[in-house]
Amino acid sequence: MTVATSTPAPAARAAKPAVSRLSRQRIRAAWMFLAPMLVVLALVAGWPLVRTIALSFTDATLKAEQPTRLVGFDNYLFYGPNRADWDASLGGYYVFYDPKGTNLVWKPEEGKFWDIDQNKPVDYDVDTSGIFSWQGLLVDPVWWRSAWNTILFTVVSVTIETILGLVVAMTLNAHMPGRGLLRAAVLIPWAIPTIVSAKMWGWMLNDQYGVINEVLLSLGLISTRIAWTADPTLSLASVIAVDVWKTTPFMTLLILAALQMLPGEVYEAAKVDGIRPWKVFTRITLPLIWPALMVAILFRALDSLRVFDLIYVLTSNSINTMSMSVFARQQSIDFGNVGFGSAASTLLFLIIAVLAALWMVAGRVRFDK
Numbered sequence: 001m002t003v004a005t006s007t008p009a010p011a012a013r014a015a016k017p018a019v020s021r022l023s024r025q026r027i028r029a030a031w032m033f034l035a036p037m038l039v040v041l042a043l044v045a046g047w048p049l050v051r052t053i054a055l056s057f058t059d060a061t062l063k064a065e066q067p068t069r070l071v072g073f074d075n076y077l078f079y080g081p082n083r084a085d086w087d088a089s090l091g092g093y094y095v096f097y098d099p100k101g102t103n104l105v106w107k108p109e110e111g112k113f114w115d116i117d118q119n120k121p122v123d124y125d126v127d128t129s130g131i132f133s134w135q136g137l138l139v140d141p142v143w144w145r146s147a148w149n150t151i152l153f154t155v156v157s158v159t160i161e162t163i164l165g166l167v168v169a170m171t172l173n174a175h176m177p178g179r180g181l182l183r184a185a186v187l188i189p190w191a192i193p194t195i196v197s198a199k200m201w202g203w204m205l206n207d208q209y210g211v212i213n214e215v216l217l218s219l220g221l222i223s224t225r226i227a228w229t230a231d232p233t234l235s236l237a238s239v240i241a242v243d244v245w246k247t248t249p250f251m252t253l254l255i256l257a258a259l260q261m262l263p264g265e266v267y268e269a270a271k272v273d274g275i276r277p278w279k280v281f282t283r284i285t286l287p288l289i290w291p292a293l294m295v296a297i298l299f300r301a302l303d304s305l306r307v308f309d310l311i312y313v314l315t316s317n318s319i320n321t322m323s324m325s326v327f328a329r330q331q332s333i334d335f336g337n338v339g340f341g342s343a344a345s346t347l348l349f350l351i352i353a354v355l356a357a358l359w360m361v362a363g364r365v366r367f368d369k
Contacts, residue, residue, distance in 0.1 A: 075343035165251025258292035
């Protein structure tokens with residue numbers, strides 16, 4: 001007698017909840033309303049970004065008579081002759097080869113040196129140690145100095161603004177007379193346009209007629225006038241101080257909004273249990289506002305990494321305070337190297353994108369909740 005055995009059927013997967021007809025209509029309606037904004041955003045932000053990335057692979061300049069060539073990644077890293085020695089009429093880089101006393105041209109497409117006088121490839125080995133060198137954005141010391149300035153500016157300013165914003169927000173969240181007036185007054189620095197506030201602080205920090213020096217001299221805190229924005233040791237600190245004054249209200253506003261949404265029952269229970277204020281802050285308040293705090297820090301850090309107007313107005317193109325945005329502007333406008341400046345802008349975009357992604361992963365930042 002044969003006993004039939006049946007193989008147990010695999011467990012059925014949990015079926016996904018069906019999307020109702022009303023939900024599908026709402027989703028279609030949402031996309032219809034978002035479509036015009038997405039089109040405008042693609043034209044206003046997307047196309048310039050794509051154009052900048054494309055220009056970063058060329059040697060485009062502001063000189064109308066010079067044709068634009070595709071140079072690949074040469075703006076980022078390039079081993080060869082001086083890029084400024086490119087001669088379109090010769091189809092390569094002009095080089096004066098001193099040991100032989102001849103005029104040579106390096107043709108990268110052929111990978112050969114040509115003798116200009118004899119109009120033929122050279123038949124001897126050319127010593128390239130004094131001709132070729134590493135060039136490009138990734139080996140540019142000024143770029144790395146501007147990157148360091150930007151990161152230092154971001155870390156210090158955002159840290160101070162977060163701490164001060166949390167303190168001010170906790171103060172404004174307390175029940176006190178005139179709280180509404182204080183909230184409005186705190187937002188005044190943030191409401192002032194950055195250019196206006198930078199120019200105002202530039203006058204106040206001036207070493208000849210600035211009010212900051214006058215006050216410090218009258219109080220006996222300094223003995224001589226200080227050029228706050230020109231001194232290499234004080235210029236970056238001065239810019240950070242102005243930025244903290246300008247954008248601390250932004251952090252205060254976001255943190256205060258998070259504090260306003262906290263349930264009061266939790267604090268009443270903590271008060272009944274006799275928990276100390278510091279533990280209430282560290283065990284209750286801070287964990288509850290942590291997601292909002294991470295988003296606020298992310299927004300502020302993104303804004304700081306692309307800082308331009310504040311630094312440019314206060315210190316112009318000073319190497320001591322130059323940010324990556326100021327470097328890109330200097331290369332594109334002042335020096336006319338649009339391709340090289342576009343490479344700097346592209347690398348700045350990539351740095352911001354990577355840091356934002358890392359921060360969102362590390363802080364578990366979610367925008368859908």
